Amino acid sequence: MGIDTHQELVVYMRDDCHLCRSEGFVASNRLNVSCGGRSIIAVLNVVYGGHIPHGHVGLSISALERLRVRPGTLLTIKHAPPIRSLASVRKKVFGHTLNGREIEAIINDVTAHRYSDIEIAAFLSVCAGGRLSLTEITDLTRAMVTSGERLDWGDGRRIYDKHCIGGLPGNRTTPLVVAICSAGGLVMPKTSSRAITSPAGTADTMDALTHVDLGVADIRRVVEEAGACLAWGGSMNLSPADDLLIRIERALELDGEGQLIASVLSKKIAAGSTHVLIDIPVGPTAKVRSQPEAERLQSLLVEVGAACGLSVRCVITDGQGPVGRGIGPVEEARDVLAVLQRADGAPADLRDRALELASHLFDMADGQGLEAGRERARLILEDGRAWAQFQRIVAAQGGLKTLPRALYTHEELAPRDGTVGAIDNRRLAKLAKLAGAPASKAAGLRLCVGLGDQVTAGQPLFQLFSESAGERDYALEYYTSEQPIFSLVSER
Amino acid sequence: MGIDTHQELVVYMRDDCHLCRSEGFVASNRLNVSCGGRSIIAVLNVVYGGHIPHGHVGLSISALERLRVRPGTLLTIKHAPPIRSLASVRKKVFGHTLNGREIEAIINDVTAHRYSDIEIAAFLSVCAGGRLSLTEITDLTRAMVTSGERLDWGDGRRIYDKHCIGGLPGNRTTPLVVAICSAGGLVMPKTSSRAITSPAGTADTMDALTHVDLGVADIRRVVEEAGACLAWGGSMNLSPADDLLIRIERALELDGEGQLIASVLSKKIAAGSTHVLIDIPVGPTAKVRSQPEAERLQSLLVEVGAACGLSVRCVITDGQGPVGRGIGPVEEARDVLAVLQRADGAPADLRDRALELASHLFDMADGQGLEAGRERARLILEDGRAWAQFQRIVAAQGGLKTLPRALYTHEELAPRDGTVGAIDNRRLAKLAKLAGAPASKAAGLRLCVGLGDQVTAGQPLFQLFSESAGERDYALEYYTSEQPIFSLVSER
Structure with a gap:
């Protein structure tokens, strides 16, 4: 039928199909559809009006893929067992x-x-x-x-991982932490997800920089060569x-x-991790909104991890606003490169967060304390070892891609003087998504101001990038019609 | 699209529809679909392969009906509001x-x-x-x-109703109770449902006997003429x-x-009832399986009813086995007629249950006690007033239909001697449904034995009626392949 039902398996049958009549199938029944040794359980939708030929049934895209059949294949259909x-x-x-x-x-x-x-x-x-x-x-x-599958990196080998509970646009610390810590000798076969509700996941950002769709064998080879990888976990x-x-x-x-x-923990354990650092940003528009909520989550993550043989440490961080300046796959990749290359204007907040997380991982590894970890992470970043290590990983994954520029750029200006008192993470993420991120890699935002900045009327607040005029207009309409994303506080 | 999604509202859009792209619609999004002043919220299914023409969308049957549009109508589609x-x-x-x-x-x-x-x-x-x-x-x-709608029968008028929690095949007391009690002067504008999971609902049985799809005006007229009705409540x-x-x-x-x-209570209150009797059969294969469960349900029904201004009485009854001999719309109608007409071989258990329920309703009405109520009900049934009253109701609803005979009859014989120790209500209902009930009115069962009966090998256990050989065979395959529906206990 070519119908994308968002993964729900659906079988479409004619209303006058003799099988429906004799078996008493009605819409919403669960049916067992089989072919050879493979079978699925699908929901029945009954089709009136002869759109399906006699003796035929239709399948949703997900059902067709899961059953791995081609049009014309003979199927057996019966009531699903309880x-x-x-x-x-x-x-x-x-x-x-x-x-x-x-x-x-x-x-x-x-x-x-x-x-x-x-x-x-x-x-x-x-x-x-x-x-x-x-x-x-x-x-x-x-x-x-x-x-599912479970990766095995060899007995007694320590495998490090990091995770962020999320909710802060632009908070792309993972590539930085992996580069710094693996330059320092930690093994980090990092697999990440693509965005689910955000304008970019780590896999989307890395996809703008290199090849991320690696199989298990490729991941093993990259980790063998570079001590770490930055891959998409979805195909594994x-x-x-x-x-x-x-x-x-x-x-x-x-x-x-x-x-x-x-x-969170099942993905890490399945990936073969033994030590995981989890970043829990807390803020009014972050995913976790209060300190007690963060502490409860922290204690459960640590306890469940321990019960599953996984060493978990949590860091509760400031989640009041976005991190870095870029939002969307390509713009976040620019920030990551700027920090690694120690460029002028590289976002200090993103760098500092990455260093803090790296110092925790070093402390988990050697127990030398956070101060020592911080110093070690800072040195690795500042003397260029992190950047060299990142290039090594990317080379093993197939080389660095050139970052594209978006077709359409709009600069939004401050309507008046004031101080940036708050930034709404959720609406900011929505704005970047409406501009086309992450489906359009170059789409997204570049912030020109941060929390606490003084702005004067006419100064740019952000640049908006999109690949179509329609998406740009739709995003800007959202920006102007909703409550302000940037709260400008006037001082007198 | 002609697709019956079992009432879920679905809108089907092309994968390359510019609206999907610019608005960022993806499969499973909730969309607001509007036309003129009417709007629905539908789930999006994305269709690949050009089955839908450019600039067009498809609607599921339920969405089409609810939006009340015809093919070719211009629709407005946007993200559904939260x-x-x-x-x-x-x-x-x-x-x-x-x-x-x-x-x-x-x-x-x-x-x-x-x-x-x-x-x-x-x-x-x-x-x-x-x-x-x-x-x-x-x-x-x-x-x-x-x-929804609410029927009003006039201030201070007492309106009686009965309800059965269900689970016993063949337990068709409603037409009998309505005939007896309305012959005794109680006003009973009875609206019933069709079967949801059983082989017949009261509306299915009455549909075999007369016209049940009455509008509000018709119901008022019938109740005016006969003091009661036996209608389908679904169109109201x-x-x-x-x-x-x-x-x-x-x-x-x-x-x-x-x-x-x-x-249960909302349907009764909406129908304008003031006094409701609720039958709660209890048995191992009935809907309510234990006495404590029945008592808890009883107390909640009475209390919630009271809080809503409805006088509720519950009767906890024996739910060990089926009631009457017929199962399925037509076969249950035969039992109802046999009791009303005081025919030889009319099922005594069905009659006795109806009399018991009627006596409770009389007691609710006049407070003269159950003994007096029983005597009154028995007399009304025995002297033919109940049958005359039933005919009056049916005449007002359009007259008595002739009951059809099924095309296929199979007689199942007892495999050995024994006493009927238990009958599985759930599997018995399933058997009748597989035979085609209630979609095929004449399909179903006629029991030849009841709980506690002595049977000898070769004696008929039941007759099975169906309108197609396929349904008959399918039902019999179920009967023989599953655990016995009738437990025959041998005595020695």
Whole structure:
């Protein structure tokens, strides 16, 4: 049918299909569709009006891909068998605690695409709101790890990783931290995700700079050559259940704490990490909004990590505003290069955050304390070793790409004098996305002011980049029609 | 598109549609689709391969119906505005209690089709498991009443109704109770539903006997003429939110107690009832499985009813096995007629249940006690007044139809001697549904034995009726391949 249902598997059948009639299939039934040894469970949509030929059924893009069939293939269709693990979801609905076996069965069925979207929604809803115990979160994390591939870097080898809970546009510290720490000898086979709701993920930014779609063999070779990589994790089937759950979680705007922890830690464990540093920015428009919330998250991350054999350290950081000057894949890549190359005007806030995170990783590695770690990180960056190391990684991944320029640039000017009192992270991210990021790599923003800056009327606040006039206009309409993203405070 | 998505509103757009690109629409986005003053919120499915002409979009059947547009109409499409009441759903996810205003806003948005299926699933999941307080259930009931039409039968007039929580195949007491009680002077404008998961609802059985698709004006006329009606409630927009919630609740097999109570009571209040008798059958394969569960449900039904100004009485009845001999619309209609006409072989269990329920309604009406009520009901049935009254109702609804015979009949024989020790209600219902009920009116079963009967090998257990050989074979395959529906206990 060529229909993208956003991963929900759908089978389309004629209303007068004899199979629908004799088997009693009606719209929204769950059907088992099989071909050879492969089978999927799909939701039925009934099609009236003869759009599908007699004796044929249609499949959504996701169903076609998962079943790996071509048009004209003979399919067998019957009622889906009952999914036993749904009894455990109902058990959780009714307030009971699940054991490891029950959680594993749920995650296995989710991974095998046996759950419909509403079933996943029910599971996520009753697990959110602090309804998962520490043991349940640990079991969920383990089940998500075993749902997919797991990288093994050799017995006793320490593998370092970093993660940011997110919510700050432009906060692209990962390439810097990986370059600094791997220059200092830490092994960091870093796999990152593309943007889900933000204008760029680390994989999007790195994709602007080099090749990131590496298989497991390539990743091993790059890490062998350079001691680190900066790759996209999406093609490696690490914690695949996570991707399926996140899709519904985002749609529901549900950030269940247990789910978040299992999601972050399962990806790290599956990637073979042993030591992970997690950055938790806190601010009114960041993902985590208060210090107590950050502390609770920190303690759960550390405890669940420990239960899974993963050493976790969290750093709670200032999440009041964006970090660096660029927002969007290419603009963030410019900031990363500027810091590594110690260019004039390289964003100091981005550099300082990267150094702070690197110092924590060094301290986790050698236990020499944060002061020593800070000094070591600063030296590695300042004497050019980090930049050389970054070039080594990029060379092993296929070489440095030239950063493109966007077709359309708009400069937005301050309407009056004032001090930048606050910047809304969420709306700023939305603005960059409306301009076309991350689908258009060069689209996004370059901030000309930061928190606390004095501005005078007519001074540029930011530049907006886009690849089409339509996206530029749409973004600017959003900027002017919504509440101000930059709060200018007048002093008198 | 002619696609039946089971009421989820879907808009289909080309992948290369300029609107998708410039507005950043991606699959599963919620879009506002409007035309003139009417608008819907639909889920986007992106269609690849040019099945939709340029400049066009497709709509699911439900979206087309709700928007009331014809092919070729100009539509305006934009991102859906955020649904504010979803914040209350998230509040409930996080374990907080909702107030009346919040619940009303949720129900209003559900009724206006502003919730996606996964959002409804999230709401239902966090309301199930006893997570709704008595006040919340009452607020939910009230909100569901105000979501739709409300019938008014005049100030101070007592309007009687009955309801069965369900789960027993063949338990078609409603037409009998309405005939007996309205013959005794009680006003009973009875509206019923069609089957949702059973082989027949009261509306399906009555549909085999007369016309049930009456509008409000017709119902008023019939009640004026006969003091009662036996109509289908589906076309009257009573508690429409209930229908939208039930659809997802069934798919999730979630029977949230609060939701059940609000569902039952909101329909009765919206229909203008003042006094309702509720039959709660209890048995191992009935909907309610234990006496304590039935008592808890009873107390909540009575309390929520009282808070909404509705007088509710519950009767907890034996739900161990099927009632009557026929299962399926036509076969149940035969039982109803046999009881009313005092035919030889009319099922005594069905008659006795109807008399018992009628006696409770008489007692609710005149307070003369159950003994007096029983005597009154028995007399009305025995002297033919109930049959005359039933004919009066049916005549006012358009006259009695002739009951059809099914094309295929199969007689299943007892494999050995024994006593019928148990009958599985759920599997029996499934068997009748596989035979084609309720879509094929004449399809279903006629039981030849009941609980406790002695049977000898070769004696018929039941007759199975179907309109196609395929459905007959499919039903019989289910019967033989599953655990026995009739447990034959050998005595020695």
